[in-house]
Amino acid sequence: xxxxxxxxxxxxxxxxxxxxxxxxxxxxxxxxxxxxxxxxxxxxxxxxxxxxxxxxxxxxxxxxxxxxxxxxxxxxxxxxxxxxxxxxxxxxxxxxxxxxxxxx
Numbered sequence: 157x158x159x160x161x162x163x164x165x166x167x168x169x170x171x172x173x174x175x176x177x178x179x180x181x182x183x184x185x186x187x188x189x190x191x192x193x194x195x196x197x198x199x200x201x202x203x204x205x206x207x208x209x210x211x212x213x214x215x216x217x218x219x220x221x222x223x224x225x226x227x228x229x230x231x232x233x234x235x236x237x238x239x240x241x242x243x244x245x246x247x248x249x250x251x252x253x254x255x256x257x258x259x260x
Contacts, residue, residue, distance in 0.1 A: 157256035163192040169248035172228055174235035177207070177245050179227040179252075189223040197257045198225050206251055207232060 160167050164181050172178040181198060183189035192198070204211040207229060214229040233240045242248060 157258065159254065159257060160192075160252055163188040163257065167249050167253065169245050171231070171235055171245045175231055177229055177231050177248055179203075179249055181225045181227075183223040183225075186223060189220065191259075192225070192257070193218060195257050195259065197255075198227060203227055203229055207248070 160181065163183050165184050166180065166182040169177060169179045181192070183192060198216055200211040200214040200216060203209060203214050203216075209229045209232070214227065217226045217228075219226065231240075231245065235243060235245070
């Protein structure tokens, strides 16, 4: 089974303001992008389960010309809050890296 690194040359997470996390998945090439999109692996349900977010507040946006997928969702804690363990949200992508992406 494949992992995200089999499809993507870059996987990152970051803040999109103090209240929103965003994830970027940039694919190696058109074939990798098409394959990843067809799996529906990067879904609202996946991010809702991993980050305890309301699926209705998660946005998965496909950017075919950039061979990229962006996912945005509310941060579990506001940036800089006393309970915020990752102020810049740069480590939030880590749980996704070892997951297996099933073929479509």
